[in-house]
Amino acid sequence: MTYIAKPKFHHPGLPKNELGYTHRDYEGKISTLCAGCGHDSITASIIEACYELSIEPHRVAKISGIGCSSKTPDYFLGNSHGFNSVHGRMPSVLTGANLANRDLIYLGVSGDGDSASIGFGQFAHSIRRAVNMTYIVENNGVYGLTKGQFSATADRGSKSKKGVMNTDNAIDLVAIALQLGASFVARSFSGDKSQLVPLIAAAIRHKGASFIDVISPCIAFNNHAGSTKSFDYVREHNDAVNRLDVLTGRDPITVDYAPGTVQMVEQHDGTRLALRKIDADYDANDRLAAMTFLQKHAAKGQVVTGLLYVDPDSEDLHTHLDTVETPLNTLEARDLCPGTAALEKINASLR
């Protein structure tokens, strides 16, 4: 984590989005991650997605746990409030923040050590509660900050930089998210910005628990022969199920799709997902099929990327709790305190 801010200079010719913000307005501090780290590519994709969606940066709350991935919220959306909480506990902090103010956008950034080990429970329960969030796991299969131990997403049989063979089975967070009822589940690769940016944008617009597992090679400790999270391995084994563009009801952000091969997905907020099907049999609205598809390809050693499942009729925790539309953190004493008259009645009932 760094306190070195990027220079404020803006080239006057930088393109602006609908709100008049440039890309620079979505940037944060200078990354102190290793040069070439996949996490920095994800940071760039988050910046791009927020720019394209014309999000007001300060209306985003970015929350993380502990680890390399959890440092990244300092590197984007510099005008947003960030919260680097404790190891594996990002989901609960994000859940509480979301309960307090339903009007903000919540970006949860986590790592495989953070979410698949110490925070596995919190990951699971935030998903099953349908917290309205975009939960991104920057997954490199290794503990970078402590220099190279296997994480719980490391594949069985893969090797560490020191040549140690991993004998434990891997946890597939995408499979778990599907099983737990996430209403938006995707996997991508940090090096595939053209796929990742629209996925993040769609996840942000989605109401409910959006989960994106992003394979993000650790160039220091997990980018060697024998690793299944390396750049080379993922490029060789990547099988994209679809490509996703986002239409926001305004001008399309990208228009790179072919007529006749697009599945339109209407979401609750009017956002329309344009889903390009590469596999003719793939239906991103079928949770069961997604789980089967994932397992079949995993058995073949293939990393399936793309939008695996989306529920267009999704709900979130606030829907389930039936909370008022007004953010709870703006309610005042007159809204919340029942007053002396009510207390007198309570007193009377206790005699």
Add this chain to the structure above:
Amino acid sequence: MSVQSPISSVNDFVVRFANVNGSGSASANELFARSILRHGVPVSPRNIFPSNIQGLPTWYEVRVTEDGHLGARGGVDMMVAMNPQTWDKDVASIEPGGYLFYDSTKPMPTSKFRADINVIGVPLTAITNSTYTDPRQRQLFKNIIYLGALCALLDMDPKLVEQLIGEQYKGKEKLLSSNVHALHLGRDWALQNLKCPIGLQVKKSDKVGDRIFIEGNSAAALGAVYGGATVCAWYPITPSSSVAEAFTSHCKKLRHDPETGKAKYAIVQGEDELASIGIVIGASWNGARAFTATSGPGISLMTEFIGLSYFAEIPAVIMNIQRAGPSTGMPTRTQQCDIIACAYASHGDTKHVLLFPEDPAEAFEFAAQSFDLADRLQTMIFLMLDLDIGMNHRLCRPLKWDDARQYDRGKVMTAEMLDEPGRDFGRYLDVDGDGIPYRTYPGTHPTKGSFFTRGTSRDRYARYSEEGAVYADNMQRLVRKFETAQDMVPRPLQANAAKPTKYGVIYFGSTAPAMDEAIGLLESRGHQLDRMRIRAFPFHSSVASFIADHDFVYVVEQNRDAQLRQLIVNENGIDPVRLVPILHYDGTPITARFIANAIGDHQDHLKVTPLRKAVS
């Protein structure tokens, strides 16, 4: 069987019910206590129950106390012995001249009784079986039948009991009539077959006044409603679960938008204590008032987050309903044993604010106040109840609220403030010397006031820094903030003895009612004590002054290691020899008899023993 001198007392005795957990006796026993209250006679009931659902012994004790003593007294004047499993222990606990009430359907050998007590047999099973065929009905109505018999024996007004049953089953006519019928079955049998009333009697009085009868947990939960809590995250654990359950119940009645019917609150049962406090911290960071309720084992699990709350300066409230530890300890027994654990929770140098209410009324007030304190101090506030207050009904003054009262949201910088010319926002800047910085809520301003919250060291502008001087500067400011808290938390209450004395006593929380009574008992033995009830940590300067003004100060608490005493010594630099621990920690509520005997014996000893030996 009879004795020469049966206990004879009006409106001043202890009845204990020995039951089997799960037999449905709780509501009948509570009805008994409430019925006496309706006679205008104060009562002080206590549940003594096992940590399982069914089958193990449970006791419910009702202290009938015209004088209004609300602490446990100790001893039993009448035992309603409904549990064969604990028979011997129950019979043994009766005071000489006391009464044993039992189910005489099956004859008991004489050896099962005592010669110095009065035995009252009522064939409860026979009466029940002759009236009811359904097994569950037989079990439940047997409890009401013994209640009816007690009404006759204690000369209680049956109409007052019927009135209570009527309130309990309002709108459920069938249940109402069947319960009243069972009540009469027991009462009529007793009147026809026994000498009624016995020596113990309930006579109408006017000593209850406008006081209310409420459990501490429920009152604390109501305090959270009045204090503006909108987010509650919790994980079930005895004896705190009823806080969250009561908060849910109160919110359902008091916190729905009248137009839309939607909830102005959010309650989440977390997957564990870690998630619960994480949710609370996330909500508080984002500007909502949030709390959790737990007990000692939950505090253990939450300590990592408690440290974050302290260091990152995030307001939060934990209601800790203490039980006997360590580890799982005795989950359903009371203690005041988390003082040190909460005061210094988490690794590194931490200090946390603790509040010690004495009864439900104060639990309500302190709960509401804890949210103001949390916001003002931007730190964790612990409301320290225990099982004895939390899960027992207590008679207390009516709950009060001032409608003019506004919530103190503390130092929160708004967008307008951020735009003021010359305004310098630094998340950890101490702008006015009280150690408390300004914060902003997420989403406040497009370009100003955002910061990164973290548990790692940072400078005054929330920028990550491992510079030693920067870290020390921050830690010193946290000390200043804790000093500021000293004058914001509830002050100790002090009362002087009738005559000048060299001795004092310090106590806190649920010990208060027993102490009030113990002072009188000590006076009757010739011992005068000035007293101070501590209501919060950090300690007000008057605590050190009080100790300095006396040769010795007893510190009465319900734990083994004298935790409050340790805290006083540690924080005030006081010679430990001057603080004499009086410790009660068997899991039962401390009694006036225990306090009076422990202090009285020590005082007597002092009169004849050189000082060094007395304190060694």
